[in-house]
Every structure is written in C-alpha cells, then in structure tokens.
Amino acid sequence: MTSIDTQDLTKEYGSNRAVDHLTFRVLPGRVTGFLGPNGAGKSTTLRLVLGLDRPTSGTATVGGRAYATLDEPLRHVGALLDAQAPHGSRTARDHLRALAAGNRIGAGRVDEVLEEAGLASVARRRVKTYSLGMRQRLGIAAALLGDPPVVLLDEPSNGLDPEGIIWIRELLRRLAREGRTVLVSSHLMNETASFADHLIVLGRGRLLADTPMRDFIHARVEPRVRVRTTDGPALRGLLTRHGYEASEDDEGRWTVHHARVEDIGRLASDAGLPLLELSAEEGTLEQAYLDLTAAEAEFTSTPAQPQEA
Numbered sequence: 208m209t210s211i212d213t214q215d216l217t218k219e220y221g222s223n224r225a226v227d228h229l230t231f232r233v234l235p236g237r238v239t240g241f242l243g244p245n246g247a248g249k250s251t252t253l254r255l256v257l258g259l260d261r262p263t264s265g266t267a268t269v270g271g272r273a274y275a276t277l278d279e280p281l282r283h284v285g286a287l288l289d290a291q292a293p294h295g296s297r298t299a300r301d302h303l304r305a306l307a308a309g310n311r312i313g314a315g316r317v318d319e320v321l322e323e324a325g326l327a328s329v330a331r332r333r334v335k336t337y338s339l340g341m342r343q344r345l346g347i348a349a350a351l352l353g354d355p356p357v358v359l360l361d362e363p364s365n366g367l368d369p370e371g372i373i374w375i376r377e378l379l380r381r382l383a384r385e386g387r388t389v390l391v392s393s394h395l396m397n398e399t400a401s402f403a404d405h406l407i408v409l410g411r412g413r414l415l416a417d418t419p420m421r422d423f424i425h426a427r428v429e430p431r432v433r434v435r436t437t438d439g440p441a442l443r444g445l446l447t448r449h450g451y452e453a454s455e456d457d458e459g460r461w462t463v464h465h466a467r468v469e470d471i472g473r474l475a476s477d478a479g480l481p482l483l484e485l486s487a488e489e490g491t492l493e494q495a496y497l498d499l500t501a502a503e504a505e506f507t508s509t510p511a512q513p514q515e516a
C-alpha cells in the first residue's frame with residue numbers, strides 16, 4: 208500500500224520548532240486536504256517527506272521508504288512545491304524532457320502530460336514567458352510525468368483561472384478514483400471542500416485534526432434548517448413547544464438552530480402546517496476550520512497568569 212507516513216516527525220530551525228512530533232498516515236484512494244494557518248508547518252512537512260530537508264527527529268516515508276532511497280523517484284512520487292521553479296530559459300517541453308530522461312520516462316509521456324495540463328500549444332515557448340497560472344500547470348504536468356501512485360501538491364490552484372480551478376479539481380478527484388494517494392495543501396477553503404475527502408490540519412507544527420471532511424464539519428458547525436410557511440406565528444409556537452431556537456428574517460424565512468430537516472419536516476407535517484420552503488443549511492468547511500483554529504489560537508496565546516505571592 209502506497210501511503211505517506213510521518214512518525215513522530217519533528218523539525219527545528221534554531222529554537223523554532225516548525226514541525227512538532229507529527230504522526231499521520233495519508234491513505235490511497237482519496238484526496239487528503241492539508242490545512243493550517245501561515246507558518247503551521249505544512250511546507251516544511253512536505254519538504255521533509257520529499258527529502259528536501261532533514262528531520263531533527265522522527266521519520267517521513269512514502270510506501271514505507273524514505274524518499275531519498277527511491278530509484279527514479281518521479282515514478283513513485285509526483286510533487287509540486289513553490290520552490291521547484293524550472294529554469295526560465297528552457298522551453299516547457301525541454302524542461303519536462305530533461306526530467307523524463309533522468310527517470311527513464313519516454314518522450315511520448317512528455318507530450319501526454321503537456322496535453323493533459325493544457326500546455327500543448329505553448330510547449331515550445333520559454334518558461335520565462337509563462338504566466339503564474341501557466342507555470343503552475345507546468346509544475347502539475349511535471350508531477351504527473353512518472354504516472355506516480357503518490358501525488359503531493361502545495362497550493363495547486365495558485366494563479367489558476369476559473370477554468371484551471373475546475374480542471375485541477377477534476378484532476379484531483381480522478382487521481383483519487385484511480386487509487387492514488389493525493390495530498391494537497393491549500394488556504395482556499397471553498398476549493399478544498401470541493402475536492403477533499405479527508406483532512407489533516409496542522410497548528411504550530413502539531414496535528415490538530417486527521418478526520419474525514421464531513422465529520423470535521425459536522426463536529427464543529429451546528430446543523431440548521433431554513434423554513435418558510437404561510438403561518439409564522441403557528442410555526443414559532445410549534446418550534447418553541449418542541450424546544451427549538453429559531454429566528455425569522457425580514458423576508459419571513461426562519462432559521463431553526465441545531466435542527467435536522469427530517470425532524471422539522473415531520474413536526475410541520477404532523478401539525479398540518481403548510482410549508483413553502485424547507486432546506487438543510489449545511490455548515491461550510493470555512494466555518495469549521497475557523498472554529499478549530501480560533502480555539503487553538505485562544506488556547507496557545509493565553510499567557511500564564513503570574514501567581515501573586
């Protein structure tokens with residue numbers, strides 16, 4: 208099984224602990240979103256997994272092996288990190304051909320990934336003439352070159368236009384469907400919600416969550432129901448009698464807190480109350496993420512009170 212594993216992984220830069228005893232496993236067949244505030248340690252972790260930096264202690268492995276021990280690594284792991292900027296005076300095609308040659312990958316595969324990344328028509332242009340989004344597509348093409356079972360992408364949507372964002376979303380979903388292990392860091396919560404099945408969240412180098420995305424949201428954001436009726440006072444009375452807290456907006460739409468659509472629908476039906484609208488208000492990943500990171504910030508930034516003698 209080609210999982211990514213970190214075991215008690217720690218990285219210190221001087222007195223700053225960027226990654227702090229981190230243990231997690233990223234499994235194949237799903238997209239794992241890698242989240243955390245600025246400076247939480249995401250890029251450092253990815254660099255440690257890719258052998259670009261040495262851990263202070265602990266291990267990071269891909270398929271049970273350290274990246275540095277892999278022969279022809281592009282066939283095992285495809286990665287996009289900001290730092291991997293190709294040489295600007297090369298054409299995109301030459302850049303990929305050089306990478307392919309070093310990993311015994313045929314030139315035909317270069318044209319395939321250029322096509323897949325939407326760069327076929329500009330493949331003979333020098334990379335320095337590329338826009339940020341085009342460079343990003345080239346980085347993703349390079350990550351796919353070796354048809355690897357493991358793909359690590361740091362902020363892949365960076366600089367992409369709306370069409371590019373849809374492309375990357377569909378690509379990530381397909382890679383997971385094909386049974387690959389896909390780890391994607393992002394600051395864009397709506398984006399992450401559109402492609403991730405699972406989340407790993409870091410805060411100050413530590414693991415804050417390692418959980419399916421649905422569970423992550425449901426554990427942190429209260430379920431609500433939106434409802435509209437021809438008889439507001441009757442609805443209010445009904446909800447109050449059953450212990451629900453609800454509020455009405457200017458357009459006569461009610462929001463029922465901590466409620467499920469099945470329960471409110473049944474209550475209204477049993478009471479013979481006509482409904483014009485009934486819908487579940489799903490919590491968003493952004494709400495859940497902010498809830499978690501705010502709690503973490505509060506916990507970690509509260510200074511110890513000096514004890515009065």
Ligand SMILES: Nc1ncnc2c1ncn2[C@@H]1O[C@H](COP(=O)(O)OP(=O)(O)OP(=O)(O)O)[C@@H](O)[C@H]1O
Pocket residue numbers: 220223224225243244245246247248249250251252
């Ligand atoms: N080469 C380095 N030398 C010294 N400190 C570093 C180095 N790389 C990272 N750090 C520090 O390690 C911590 C984690 O940084 P890292 O870039 O891994 O976070 P991140 O979660 O990727 O942040 P962002 O979301 O801003 O990209 C930060 O405090 C950062 O300043």
